[in-house]
Amino acid sequence: MNLADAATPALVLDRTRLRRNCERMLAKCRSLGVRLRPHMKTLKSIEAARIAIDPEHGGIAVSTLQEANYFADCGIEDIQYAVCITSDKLDRAADIAARISRFGIFLDGVEAARSVAEHRHADRFGVWIEIDSGDHRTGLAPEDSKLVEIARIITESKARLVGVATHGGHSYSGRDSAAIAAVAEEERLAVVTAAERLRAAGFTVPGVSAGSTPTAVHAASAEGLTELRPGVYMAGDLYQAAIGSHGPDDMAVSVLATVVSHRPEHNQIVIDAGGLALSKDRSTAALQGDDYGYGLVMDLQGSRAFGRLVVDGVHQEHGEIRGATPLPFDRLPIGTKVRVFPNHVCMTAAAYDRSLVVDGGTEVSDTWGRVSGW
Amino acid sequence: MNLADAATPALVLDRTRLRRNCERMLAKCRSLGVRLRPHMKTLKSIEAARIAIDPEHGGIAVSTLQEANYFADCGIEDIQYAVCITSDKLDRAADIAARISRFGIFLDGVEAARSVAEHRHADRFGVWIEIDSGDHRTGLAPEDSKLVEIARIITESKARLVGVATHGGHSYSGRDSAAIAAVAEEERLAVVTAAERLRAAGFTVPGVSAGSTPTAVHAASAEGLTELRPGVYMAGDLYQAAIGSHGPDDMAVSVLATVVSHRPEHNQIVIDAGGLALSKDRSTAALQGDDYGYGLVMDLQGSRAFGRLVVDGVHQEHGEIRGATPLPFDRLPIGTKVRVFPNHVCMTAAAYDRSLVVDGGTEVSDTWGRVSGW
Numbered sequence: 001m002n003l004a005d006a007a008t009p010a011l012v013l014d015r016t017r018l019r020r021n022c023e024r025m026l027a028k029c030r031s032l033g034v035r036l037r038p039h040m041k042t043l044k045s046i047e048a049a050r051i052a053i054d055p056e057h058g059g060i061a062v063s064t065l066q067e068a069n070y071f072a073d074c075g076i077e078d079i080q081y082a083v084c085i086t087s088d089k090l091d092r093a094a095d096i097a098a099r100i101s102r103f104g105i106f107l108d109g110v111e112a113a114r115s116v117a118e119h120r121h122a123d124r125f126g127v128w129i130e131i132d133s134g135d136h137r138t139g140l141a142p143e144d145s146k147l148v149e150i151a152r153i154i155t156e157s158k159a160r161l162v163g164v165a166t167h168g169g170h171s172y173s174g175r176d177s178a179a180i181a182a183v184a185e186e187e188r189l190a191v192v193t194a195a196e197r198l199r200a201a202g203f204t205v206p207g208v209s210a211g212s213t214p215t216a217v218h219a220a221s222a223e224g225l226t227e228l229r230p231g232v233y234m235a236g237d238l239y240q241a242a243i244g245s246h247g248p249d250d251m252a253v254s255v256l257a258t259v260v261s262h263r264p265e266h267n268q269i270v271i272d273a274g275g276l277a278l279s280k281d282r283s284t285a286a287l288q289g290d291d292y293g294y295g296l297v298m299d300l301q302g303s304r305a306f307g308r309l310v311v312d313g314v315h316q317e318h319g320e321i322r323g324a325t326p327l328p329f330d331r332l333p334i335g336t337k338v339r340v341f342p343n344h345v346c347m348t349a350a351a352y353d354r355s356l357v358v359d360g361g362t363e364v365s366d367t368w369g370r371v372s373g374w
Numbered sequence: 375m376n377l378a379d380a381a382t383p384a385l386v387l388d389r390t391r392l393r394r395n396c397e398r399m400l401a402k403c404r405s406l407g408v409r410l411r412p413h414m415k416t417l418k419s420i421e422a423a424r425i426a427i428d429p430e431h432g433g434i435a436v437s438t439l440q441e442a443n444y445f446a447d448c449g450i451e452d453i454q455y456a457v458c459i460t461s462d463k464l465d466r467a468a469d470i471a472a473r474i475s476r477f478g479i480f481l482d483g484v485e486a487a488r489s490v491a492e493h494r495h496a497d498r499f500g501v502w503i504e505i506d507s508g509d510h511r512t513g514l515a516p517e518d519s520k521l522v523e524i525a526r527i528i529t530e531s532k533a534r535l536v537g538v539a540t541h542g543g544h545s546y547s548g549r550d551s552a553a554i555a556a557v558a559e560e561e562r563l564a565v566v567t568a569a570e571r572l573r574a575a576g577f578t579v580p581g582v583s584a585g586s587t588p589t590a591v592h593a594a595s596a597e598g599l600t601e602l603r604p605g606v607y608m609a610g611d612l613y614q615a616a617i618g619s620h621g622p623d624d625m626a627v628s629v630l631a632t633v634v635s636h637r638p639e640h641n642q643i644v645i646d647a648g649g650l651a652l653s654k655d656r657s658t659a660a661l662q663g664d665d666y667g668y669g670l671v672m673d674l675q676g677s678r679a680f681g682r683l684v685v686d687g688v689h690q691e692h693g694e695i696r697g698a699t700p701l702p703f704d705r706l707p708i709g710t711k712v713r714v715f716p717n718h719v720c721m722t723a724a725a726y727d728r729s730l731v732v733d734g735g736t737e738v739s740d741t742w743g744r745v746s747g748w
Binding site for chain 2: 005007008009010041063064083084085086087088089092108109111112136137138139141169258259260261262263265266268270272275276277279280281282315316317318320333334335346347350351352353372373374
């Protein structure tokens with residue numbers, strides 16, 4: 001099948017770009033002397049994981065237990081569930097953990113640590129204590145007294161303390177390489193400091209995990225880290241391109257859509273990809289001069305044939321392409337298929353249960369499943 | 375099962391409120407003397423459709439062929455696919471149409487009309503010509519000369535012209551009952567004018583369809599209309615409550631979430647429902663003084679026990695509750711389950727493949743499937 005004949009809207013994944021993005025990140029991690037633990041939260045697909053996994057180490061990170069379950073079913077033996085766990089999720093996590101060699105969980109509180117320690121299958125869990133390196137989402141400050149308390153609760157139980165981990169998500173607000181490199185250094189220092197504090201208190205801390213795509217790309221040093229845990233680099237998107245995580249032609253995921261209506265009197269072309277197909281993520285609105293609305297419209301080949309043509313508005317199933325200058329109605333007749341590149345691919349990809357795989361062109365060489373939900 | 379024991383995040387549907395919302399809309403349509411054709415784009419569930427369907431008429435509207443296929447499988451015999459169709463979707467539409475009594479499609483262009491007329495299964499399609507009543511999404515202006523041309527193409531083919539239809543989506547920007555009633559009148563006049571033009575040109579126009587939830591609620595007259603086609607009223611959300619489509623206690627859909635982290639130093643509570651679980655729709659940001667962030671946090675019973683507590687920020691799997699005054703940490707310990715009411719329920723519900731059904735309380739009496747994708 002060719003993309004020209006595919007039902008729309010559909011998710012398109014360019015495997016050539018995916019491979020290139022994965023090779024680049026693996027090379028970067030090797031140059032820093034750390035393991036790459038690819039975070040599968042974006043593509044949620046075993047085929048993508050097989051391309052992304054660091055061949056020297058294996059193993060992935062995931063963002064939901066549903067993903068963990070899926071990848072365990074697919075034979076991945078080392079899975080890190082990189083979101084703070086609560087007691088109500090432990091039974092299900094333990095069931096997954098029983099089927100694979102290494103299952104890691106995150107926590108940042110004394111209560112959660114006690115729940116894990118007291119769980120009848122505590123021995124199945126490798127515990128990562130989450131550290132806040134400046135993102136202020138979850139995690140303990142490196143100097144928090146609870147750090148040692150949590151480590152003690154875990155090491156006195158049948159669970160294993162496998163490390164400390166952080167996510168420098170505030171790197172997303174960096175606007176240049178220097179600013180993001182500074183966040184990478186904050187990320188590294190926070191989690192290495194936490195590891196050193198625990199070691200000084202007598203604990204063994206084998207793992208020191210950090211990572212986001214921007215910090216992994218811009219980090220100058222990974223001293224003291226054992227692994228990096230980026231995810232969105234595999235797919236790439238307009239936001240990551242704008243902040244310099246990859247080049248403008250590295251975006252591997254787009255939404256295939258069809259022109260359904262012309263409204264020349266409103267200088268508007270309507271496509272069949274709206275808020276559900278593109279997501280309502282407007283990340284690029286924060287970028288001065290780089291606001292791409294709900295996505296950048298390219299041709300079927302994924303080339304910028306129309307210049308800066310964007311989806312300016314969305315309804316549930318309609319996307320409205322508008323422009324300051326007259327739109328190219330003659331080049332986009334009703335029925336034309338276009339590819340829309342998203343602001344934030346993690347949000348966009350989540351609406352689909354499969355991807356149409358192309359290798360640089362428009363011929364669909366494969367269809368990959370993906371897992372959704374929780 | 376009780377909601378207190380359910381895995382999170384999960385979609386919760388209060389059947390008591392759904393029934394009440396459906397009864398109210400049916401009564402309104404009866405008082406206006408028109409048929410109610412419930413639009414299933416929000417809940418996408420057969421159980422919800424059975425409650426919503428007008429018992430005198432049957433039949434629904436849908437927003438995707440996937441929905442049409444699902445509802446046809448479930449035995450619904452009258453389905454209107456209320457999004458302009460293009461030629462590449464006709465084969466699939468024809469397959470669905472073959473299995474039910476009445477299948478309606480929308481179009482607004484001469485090319486699309488020709489594609490339908492020339493399709494080998496044109497006889498399976500009932501065609502609604504879409505009219506733009508001011509929303510400027512898709513549709514023809516009522517005075518557009520193509521209206522008669524399209525009607526001629528359809529009536530000279532084996533397809534049937536079943537009517538004209540419009541959606542006054544610009545009612546969403548109305549801020550009071552009078553403004554929305556004015557849009558309802560625009561909607562009615564536009565589509566009735568189009569129907570009259572076609573009749574004057576000699577065509578039979580049995581159906582005159584209009585509708586959005588706000589216009590259906592606030593319309594003073596439906597003279598000349600045969601049906602209304604609202605959808606979101608079944609579920610309700612913060613935006614619809616704010617613009618007066620229903621009361622604050624009519625919202626039937628919420629997201630069940632668990633408190634996973636306390637950050638008192640940042641006056642922040644983190645829940646396990648983030649951008650994917652809540653959607654990134656920020657509709658209420660447009661409402662002066664009624665901005666609910668990414669959703670309003672209520673207790674497990676769905677009561678406003680915490681006042682105006684909102685999800686202020688989201689990451690992919692994390693929601694950050696922040697407030698101007700100190701948060702009620704003691705009333706929301708780690709592991710507490712809360713219900714988050716969404717800005718725009720159509721976007722939020724789409725992330726789930728099922729709903730946990732409650733009847734006013736917290737006991738889960740049923741689980742309803744829902745269809746996703748295209």
